[in-house]
Amino acid sequence: MLDVADALAVVLRHAGRLAPADGPLSPAALGRVLAADVTADRDSPPFAKSLRDGYAVRAADVAKGPGDLRIIEDVPAGAVPTKAVGPGQCTRLFTGAPIPDGADAVVMQEQARQVGIARVRLDDAGVKPGQWVFPRGQEMAAGDVVLPAGTPLTPAALGLLAAVGRTSASLYPSPRVGILATGDELVEADAAPGPGQIRNSNGPMLAALAARAGGTPRYLGIGRDDKARLKALVRDGLDTSDVLLLAGGVSVGDFDLVPDVLAELGVTTHVRTVRMKPGKPLLFGTRGNTLVFGLPGNPGSAFVGFELFARPALRLLAGHALPGPTVVSLPLAGPLAASNDRPTYHPAKLEGASVRPLPWGGAPDLRGLVPADALLALPAGDVRYNAGDPVPVVLV
Numbered sequence: 001m002l003d004v005a006d007a008l009a010v011v012l013r014h015a016g017r018l019a020p021a022d023g024p025l026s027p028a029a030l031g032r033v034l035a036a037d038v039t040a041d042r043d044s045p046p047f048a049k050s051l052r053d054g055y056a057v058r059a060a061d062v063a064k065g066p067g068d069l070r071i072i073e074d075v076p077a078g079a080v081p082t083k084a085v086g087p088g089q090c091t092r093l094f095t096g097a098p099i100p101d102g103a104d105a106v107v108m109q110e111q112a113r114q115v116g117i118a119r120v121r122l123d124d125a126g127v128k129p130g131q132w133v134f135p136r137g138q139e140m141a142a143g144d145v146v147l148p149a150g151t152p153l154t155p156a157a158l159g160l161l162a163a164v165g166r167t168s169a170s171l172y173p174s175p176r177v178g179i180l181a182t183g184d185e186l187v188e189a190d191a192a193p194g195p196g197q198i199r200n201s202n203g204p205m206l207a208a209l210a211a212r213a214g215g216t217p218r219y220l221g222i223g224r225d226d227k228a229r230l231k232a233l234v235r236d237g238l239d240t241s242d243v244l245l246l247a248g249g250v251s252v253g254d255f256d257l258v259p260d261v262l263a264e265l266g267v268t269t270h271v272r273t274v275r276m277k278p279g280k281p282l283l284f285g286t287r288g289n290t291l292v293f294g295l296p297g298n299p300g301s302a303f304v305g306f307e308l309f310a311r312p313a314l315r316l317l318a319g320h321a322l323p324g325p326t327v328v329s330l331p332l333a334g335p336l337a338a339s340n341d342r343p344t345y346h347p348a349k350l351e352g353a354s355v356r357p358l359p360w361g362g363a364p365d366l367r368g369l370v371p372a373d374a375l376l377a378l379p380a381g382d383v384r385y386n387a388g389d390p391v392p393v394v395l396v
Contacts, residue, residue, distance in 0.1 A: 248297030
């Protein structure tokens with residue numbers, strides 16, 4: 001039986017980044033990871049521009065004290081100045097417009113008043129060179145690496161890519177994730193369970209977890225406790241997935257068929273059990289480049305196993321430099337006493353800069369997981385914490 005850290009190390013050792021490919025940049029690429037540096041094709045801004053509506057002036061003229069300047073032209077955003085500003089002159093311009101030659105500052109229109117057809121009086125005697133001017137290349141210079149390889153695509157990153165003229169980029173693909181729930185007791189969500197049956201919650205939950213982690217889920221259905229039928233579904237998942245998630249059938253009971261089926265299909269098992277609660281009977285294996293996770297059938301165990309092992313693997317395949325899980329130390333919002341025979345991951349809720357454990361009935365309790373955005377990582381044995389004591393927390 002491996003400790004969590006050792007089991008995670010085994011998983012990540014077998015999870016290599018997927019081969020990148022050039023792909024279009026659209027909202028559908030949100031969350032994907034750049035596989036190559038992106039550089040600026042030109043200076044931004046490509047010219048010194050005004051940050052305010054107002055007047056482009058020579059700071060030295062205004063520094064002499066309030067006085068009248070002659071307006072030589074108007075320049076809206078999108079237009080280009082045609083005249084240089086000389087002594088005693090100014091240009092009326094608007095936010096985003098280029099600064100004309102000869103000018104080195106902008107006076108806001110709120111600090112100016114027209115005193116004739118083409119004359120303006122400025123009340124800003126404290127103007128200095130560079131006032132309300134955004135210099136050429138201030139944001140980026142041509143050739144600058146503006147987004148390095150490994151950057152996840154956020155809305156701001158997609159906007160920046162458009163600003164440097166990119167409509168496509170080299171991206172790591174979204175891992176294909178096959179999802180198979182197992183057990184004769186399962187029926188689909190739209191069916192009425194018969195005696196001894198329950199609805200399949202693991203399938204939809206794992207599909208959603210995979211999508212949240214950046215994968216592209218494909219639900220394979222329910223694998224019955226029939227070796228031939230189960231083997232056909234598992235073979236399909238292995239042949240069409242970068243990651244195969246199975247829920248249930250991984251323990252040592254008479255109907256836990258998954259380990260034998262995987263072995264017969266050429267899967268090499270690297271992890272068989274993990275010293276943790278919930279989720280001790282957790283299997284990890286590989287066939288070629290396909291990663292296989294056999295998660296326990298209890299939804300709480302499947303959730304914890306996914307967050308601790310499958311999610312980091314998916315993130316690594318998708319090109320993330322820091323696959324996780326993300327562990328932080330936070331103070332408890334209230335006292336906590338617990339007694340566990342193994343390291344335990346208990347659902348919790350972040351409350352500002354602290355964390356509060358949630359009422360939870362254990363591995364079968366899916367409802368208790370709904371408000372959770374964290375897991376308390378509690379050590380084995382008897383533990384007692386006071387409010388304010390720091391505890392390790394896994395963010396989910």
